[in-house]
Amino acid sequence: xxxxxxxxxxxxxxxxxxxxxxxxxxxxxxxxxxxxxxxxxxxxxxxxxxxxxxxxxxxxxxxxxxxxxxxxxxxxxxxxxxxxxxxxxxxxxxx
Amino acid sequence: xxxxxxxxxxxxxxxxxxxxxxxxxxxxxxxxxxxxxxxxxxxxxxxxxxxxxxxxxxxxxxxxxxxxxxxxxxxxxxxxxxxxxxxxxxxxxxxxxxxxxxxxxxxxxxxxxxxxxxxxxxxxxxxx
Numbered sequence: 273x274x275x276x277x278x279x280x281x282x283x284x285x286x287x288x289x290x291x292x293x294x295x296x297x298x299x300x301x302x303x304x305x306x307x308x309x310x311x312x313x314x315x316x317x318x319x320x321x322x323x324x325x326x327x328x329x330x331x332x333x334x335x336x337x338x339x340x341x342x343x344x345x346x347x348x349x350x351x352x353x354x355x356x357x358x359x360x361x362x363x364x365x366x367x
Numbered sequence: 368x369x370x371x372x373x374x375x376x377x378x379x380x381x382x383x384x385x386x387x388x389x390x391x392x393x394x395x396x397x398x399x400x401x402x403x404x405x406x407x408x409x410x411x412x413x414x415x416x417x418x419x420x421x422x423x424x425x426x427x428x429x430x431x432x433x434x435x436x437x438x439x440x441x442x443x444x445x446x447x448x449x450x451x452x453x454x455x456x457x458x459x460x461x462x463x464x465x466x467x468x469x470x471x472x473x474x475x476x477x478x479x480x481x482x483x484x485x486x487x488x489x490x491x492x493x494x495x
Contacts, residue, residue, distance in 0.1 A: 311461050315374075315429070317482065355456050356374045357415035357425070 300337025312345045314352035328360040370463030376425035376454040402434030403469035409477040419453045
């Protein structure tokens with residue numbers, strides 16, 4: 273019987289909600305790791321743009337879920353792509 | 368010898384003839400310094416993400432080659448002198464294995480690529 277109550281507690285979503293107001297987000301997987309990427313090409317504009325904001329900034333890891341290793345490679349690729357004008361340094365909307 | 372990749376953006380006003388002589392010039396320059404060209408690629412005239420020297424467009428060229436660092440120095444120097452070059456970037460090519468066949472510098476023709484058109488096919492079903 274004791275085992276049953278334990279299980280019930282775990283399953284009750286209300287109780288969990290009371291304890292903690294914010295539920296932890298499901299951990300995002302690094303998209304480069306999923307595809308087993310070993311090198312990020314600076315010429316691959318489309319792929320790079322996915323990891324940039326529309327203002328031209330590099331999106332932080334906490335938002336995209338990219339792992340540290342791939343984020344470093346990504347940052348280099350973005351900076352190179354900026355030099356040859358494939359992606360912007362900044363995009364100004366209001367002047 | 369290391370493998371390098373050199374990206375060059377040429378002025379949009381350069382004629383077809385001018386593009387050909389420019390390619391030949393840099394190919395020869397690399398070959399003369401003892402470098403081996405493995406690939407020359409062009410993306411044609413393409414819109415720039417931001418204006419460079421007031422130009423909204425440019426001709427994209429990519430040279431892949433192996434060579435000593437003296438080649439890089441000379442190539443970079445020439446690219447900086449050349450007024451039809453809006454921008455250039457020379458980076459170490461990490462994807463190269465170092466055993467790609469080298470092309471004959473006298474007959475090298477740039478291969479045309481259209482990344483925009485390829486995208487649809489290439490990236491279908493990908494997570495990006």
